[in-house]
Amino acid sequence: MTVNPMTAQEVTEKILNNDQLFILDVRNEDAFQDWKIEGKGITYLNIPYFDLLDGVEEILDQLPSDQDILVVCAKEGSSIMVADMLSEEGRDVSYLQGGMKAWSEYLQPVKVADLNDGGELYQFVRIGKGCLSYMVISNSEAAIIDATRMTDAYVAFAENKGAKVVHIFDTHLHADHISGGRKLAAQTGATYWLPPKDADEVTFDYAPLEDQEIVKVGDTKITIHALYSPGHTIGSTSFVIDEQYLLSGDILFIDSIGRPDLAGKAEDWVQDLRDTLYTRYKELSDELIVLPAHFMTIDELNDDGTVSERLDTLFKNNHGLNIENEEEFRKMVTENLPPQPNAYQEIREMNMGKINPSDEDQREMEIGPNRCAVR
Amino acid sequence: MNSTKVLDAKGLACPMPIVKTKKEMKELETGDILEIHATDKGAKSDLAAWAKSGGHELLKDEEEDDVLKFWLQKG
Numbered sequence: 362m363t364v365n366p367m368t369a370q371e372v373t374e375k376i377l378n379n380d381q382l383f384i385l386d387v388r389n390e391d392a393f394q395d396w397k398i399e400g401k402g403i404t405y406l407n408i409p410y411f412d413l414l415d416g417v418e419e420i421l422d423q424l425p426s427d428q429d430i431l432v433v434c435a436k437e438g439s440s441i442m443v444a445d446m447l448s449e450e451g452r453d454v455s456y457l458q459g460g461m462k463a464w465s466e467y468l469q470p471v472k473v474a475d476l477n478d479g480g481e482l483y484q485f486v487r488i489g490k491g492c493l494s495y496m497v498i499s500n501s502e503a504a505i506i507d508a509t510r511m512t513d514a515y516v517a518f519a520e521n522k523g524a525k526v527v528h529i530f531d532t533h534l535h536a537d538h539i540s541g542g543r544k545l546a547a548q549t550g551a552t553y554w555l556p557p558k559d560a561d562e563v564t565f566d567y568a569p570l571e572d573q574e575i576v577k578v579g580d581t582k583i584t585i586h587a588l589y590s591p592g593h594t595i596g597s598t599s600f601v602i603d604e605q606y607l608l609s610g611d612i613l614f615i616d617s618i619g620r621p622d623l624a625g626k627a628e629d630w631v632q633d634l635r636d637t638l639y640t641r642y643k644e645l646s647d648e649l650i651v652l653p654a655h656f657m658t659i660d661e662l663n664d665d666g667t668v669s670e671r672l673d674t675l676f677k678n679n680h681g682l683n684i685e686n687e688e689e690f691r692k693m694v695t696e697n698l699p700p701q702p703n704a705y706q707e708i709r710e711m712n713m714g715k716i717n718p719s720d721e722d723q724r725e726m727e728i729g730p731n732r733c734a735v736r
Numbered sequence: 737m738n739s740t741k742v743l744d745a746k747g748l749a750c751p752m753p754i755v756k757t758k759k760e761m762k763e764l765e766t767g768d769i770l771e772i773h774a775t776d777k778g779a780k781s782d783l784a785a786w787a788k789s790g791g792h793e794l795l796k797d798e799e800e801d802d803v804l805k806f807w808l809q810k811g
Binding site for chain 1: 758
């Protein structure tokens with residue numbers, strides 16, 4: 362029987378189609394419990410590869426014969442070994458090419474909308490880690506918001522669209538993933554904008570992104586309007602694009618809200634978070650479409666693969682926007698928080714330019730889910 | 737620590753560090769200590785989990801110049 366590699370892109374397409382897929386995850390139990398490939402049609406079996414070194418006979422009857430089987434491990438080596446063993450037993454299986462590392466790094470570009478005058482807005486779904494970044498294209502110019510470190514993907518996409526990257530923004534100093542902003546600016550010559558209140562300690566030059574700043578993309582009417590919205594960090598800034606789309610960064614998500622503790626200042630920033638969500642955002646148009654910087658579960662993906670929702674719908678349905686009592690709100694966002702993202706302090710230092718880890722170390726730092734929200 | 741044997745698994749990618757460790761442990765007597773040197777970062781949690789499921793004891797582990805060292809006592 363044959364063993365085929367399956368790419369992260371192929372797995373993503375199966376998830377977006379709600380296809381059935383059986384995953385034999387051969388990482389150790391802790392790694393599997395912490396973070397795995399998620400999808401509505403996915404079923405799992407987790408048996409560490411080191412328990413299968415003497416043979417796979419014992420698990421054969423636990424594998425379905427009527428579905429695709431994908432063997433998954435951290436980097437691919439162990440999954441190939443196990444897939445080969447299953448193949449020798451007569452089973453047709455695939456392994457995830459590049460393992461969970463490749464899964465963590467894969468970006469799926471999804472079109473959100475056509476904008477004024479032929480402009481386009483794309484959401485880059487980092488499906489393995491739940492990070493969302495954005496590209497606005499207008500009149501041969503492109504702006505990128507909250508870029509991941511896989512910068513080549515954006516450069517190639519913009520080139521393919523015949524657009525030159527001229528502006529790069531981060532909504533805040535990220536703590537869950539490494540920003541690609543600085544690298545992308547060096548690659549493209551674009552201006553790298555950061556909220557100055559988050560950039561006290563950064564070691565490189567940037568353009569300060571102030572409240573109410575308006576940046577144009579292309580020479581049409583597409584504007585990126587900055588809106589100071591602190592709470593997840595003290596500098597957190599949202600963007601209103603083309604007067605229709607609200608990029609909410611890590612302040613507001615589809616089914617959760619931002620956590621204020623990742624820079625160690627939860628108590629100080631609770632009031633900012635409250636003011637942003639309950640006052641500043643309330644003053645915005647109900648009809649804005651919210652585009653957050655993360656999703657937490659695969660259920661937040663729309664049928665077309667985007668992660669987005671109208672602001673008025675979120676005001677109605679998002680629990681974090683419906684806590685009248687301020688004390689109760691304070692408790693929710695400061696107590697019983699989920700674990701912090703893997704290596705979040707090193708990631709913040711890296712994003713400030715203070716440390717410069719190898720590519721391999723950067724991958725290790727980003728292992729696991731993003732964990733930027735409280736529900 | 738008195739190692740009975742040293743296994744050099746540096747430069748090997750998963751699953752080889754554990755495959756080799758398992759092979760070496762077979763040759764040892766109960767109570768013997770195998771010292772393992774590896775560079776694959778995943779080896780740390782995998783070795784600990786494997787040792788536990790196999791009834792061995794991970795006595796100590798340390799990191800020195802990007803080399804992970806483990807002392808594993810056969811159970």
